[in-house]
Amino acid sequence: MFALSSASIEKIPFWLDPKKRSIIAQVVVLIMFGLLAWYLVSTTLGNLGKQGIATGFGFLDRESAFEIGESLIPYSAADTYARALLVGVLNTLRVALVGIVLTIILGAFIGIARLSGNWLVSKLAGIYIEVMQDIPVLLQLFFWYAIFYGMLPSPRQALNPIKGLFLCNRGMIFAVPQLHPSHKYIFLAFILGCVLVYFLRHWAISHQARTGKALPVFKISVIILVGFPLLTWVAFGAPTHMDHPKLHGFNFKGGVTLSPEFMALLLGLVLYTAAFVAEVVRAGIQSVGKGQREAAMSIGLKPGQVLPLVILPQALRVITPPLTSQMLNLTKNSSLAVAIGYPDFVSVANTTINQTGQSIEGVALIMAVYLIFSLSTSAFMNWYNKRVALVER
C-alpha cells in the first residue's frame, strides 16, 4: 500500500516492535514460571523422600482411627479417612447453609432498619453494623464459644427459658416432634404444594396477559403451602407427641442437641456477616431511584404492590452480586471452626495431616473443596445474573 512501509519496518529493531516485544516478554515469564515450578517440585520431592513421607492419595482408603464429635452420617474411628473428610464436608455445608439463611434474614432486617425513618432504629442499626464489621470474626467466635462453653451452667443446672428448651455447657437441647409415620406424607404434601404453586404462578401470568385480571397469587400460594401439610397432619389424627429432652445422669437424653461449638460458630458467623449483608441491602434499596416509586404510584399501584413489583426486582439486581460474595465469605470463614473445635472440613483435614504427615495432599484437598464451593456458586450466580440482568432495548 505505502511504498515506505516495508523499508521502515525492517529498520525497527525487534525490541522496539510491540508485537515481538510482547511475545518475548511472555516467553520469558513462562520460562521463569516453569523453572520456578520445576525447582519447587524437585526440591519438595527430594525433601519428602529424605523424610520418608509418602506421596499420593493412598491414605484416603486407610482407617482414620480418630473420632469426630458430631456427624450427619454414621461414622466411627474404624472408617476410612475419605469418610472422615466427607463428614467434615457435610459439617461445613451444614453450618454454611443454616448460616446463610439466617444471615440473609437478619441482614435484610438490619439493612431495612438502617433506612428506617425512625431515628432510634436507624442509629442502632448503624452502630450494630459499624461495631460488628470492625471486630475480627475469629475474636467473635472465641467470645461466643467462651459464653456457650464457659459461662453456661452444667446440664444439672441447665437454663430452661421456655418449655422443652435447655441451655447448658453441652449445648442447646430442644424438643422435636416424635417421629411419626405421618411425617413422610406431610413432607410429600408440602412438595406437592410447591409444584402446584409453581404451575399456578405460570398460569396466573398468562391469565393476566390474556384477560388483564390479576389473581391474588401470593395469598393462594400461602394457603396451599400451609394448608396441604396441615390437612395431611389432621388426616393422620393430628399427632402432637413431642420428644422431650430429659436429664439422664450427667447429660440429656432425647430431643435434638446442638453442640456449643456449632452454636458459637453459627452465631459468630451470622452476627458478623449480617452486618455486611445489611450494608449490601441498604445500598441496593437506595440504588432504586425515587422516581420509580413515584411512577409506580402514579400508574395506580397500591402501596403494597409497589415494593414487590417495582422496588424489589430492581434492588435485587444490585444486591445479588455482593450478596453472593458475602455468602462465599461466610462459607470460607466457617473454616475458622478449627479454632474452636467444631469438626468442619478444615478441622478434619488438619487432624488427617497431623496423623499421616501428608501435608501437601491435605492442604490441596482443603483448597480443592473450597474452590469447588466458590466456583460452582459463582457459576450459578453468573447464570442467575444473566437471567435477571437489565435487557436494554
Added chain:
Amino acid sequence: MEEIVENFAAEEVKPPVASVGVMGWVKENLFKGWFNSFLTVVILYLLFKVIPSIFEWMFIDSVWSTTGEGCREAAGACWSVITDNLRFIIFGFYPYDQQWRPLIAMFLLFGLLFYSRNRKHWNRHLAYGWLFGLFAMGLLMRGGMFGLSTVESTKWGGLPLTLLLSVFGLTAAYPLGVILALGRQSKMPAIKILCVVYIELIRGVPLISLLFMGSIIFPLFLPEGITIDKIVRAQVAIILFTAAYIAEVVRGGLQGMSRGQYEAAESLGLSYYLTMRLVILPQALKIVIPPTVSILISAFKDTSLVAIIALFDLLRTTQTVLSHPKWMGFSPEAYLFIAILYFLGCFSMANYGRKLEKELSTEY
C-alpha cells in the same frame, strides 16, 4: 406585589409549632405514625432495661486490680484480668526487662502514621522518614546492635506482632495487587491467564488454608539446611492473600476508566509505563478508595488468624492468659478489651479512608 408576598411569607405563614425545634424533631423522627411510636417505645424500654445493668457490670460492681480470687467474689466485670496481665497481652514472651523496646517501636509507628495523615506532608523526606523509621523499629525489636541484646523473633508477640503483620502485609500487598490487576488487564494472553488463575485461585480458598500452606508446606519447598522464620512465612501468606483481593478492586477501577483516557495518553506519545503511572492509575486508584479501605480493614482483622498457626499475636496472648487456671472464666472481659483495640484500629482506618476520599474528590 413583592412586598405583599414578602410580608405574607415572613409573618402570616409560620411553620406549625410542632414541626420545628426539639419537639418537631422528636415528632418527625421518633413518633411519626403509630408503628414508629410503638418501635420507639419498645426500644426505649429495652435500652432502659439493658443499659443500666451493663453499666453496673462494667463500672460500678467491677474490680480493676485484684487477684483471680478477688475477681470471683466480685459481682461485676473483672478488669483485673487485663490490668494484671497487660504487659503479657501486649508484648507476649518478649523479655520482660526489654519491653520498652517494642513500646518505643510502636510509638514510633503511631507517630509516623499520625504525621503521614496529612497529605501536605507527603514528600520525599517522609519516604526517607518511613524507611528510617521501619529500620529503627526492626533494630529495636531485634536488637544485636548498639548494645541492645538480641531478641529472637520467636519471642515476638502481642500487639507489636499484630501491627508488624498488618503494616508489612498492607504495604506489600497493595503494589502487588496493582501489578496483578494490570496483568489481568494485559493484552498478552500468557500473562493475563497467569494473573487470572492466581487471583481466582486465591480468592476461592480461605486464608487459613494459605496459612497452613505457609506453616507446614513451605519448609518442604526449601533446600535442606535453609529455614525461614515462622513470622515471615505467615506474613507472605497474608500478603499473597490480600494482593488477590486488592487486584480485583483495582481492576474495577481500571475498567471504570473511559477509552478516551488511554487514547489521549497514547496520542501524547506516552509509553505503557508512563500512561499507567501518570494517567490511568492516579484516576483508577482514586475511584476505588472506598473498597480498597474495606479490603485493608479486612486484612488487618485477618491478621488475627495467625493465632491458629500458633503465632503469639494479640488474640493468642490473650487466650494464653485465659487458659491460666487463675484467670479461667473471665474471657468476656479480656475479649472485650482486645475487641476495643481492634475496633479503634479499624474505625480510624475507615475514617481516614472517608477523609481521603473527600479530599481527593474532584467533583464540585
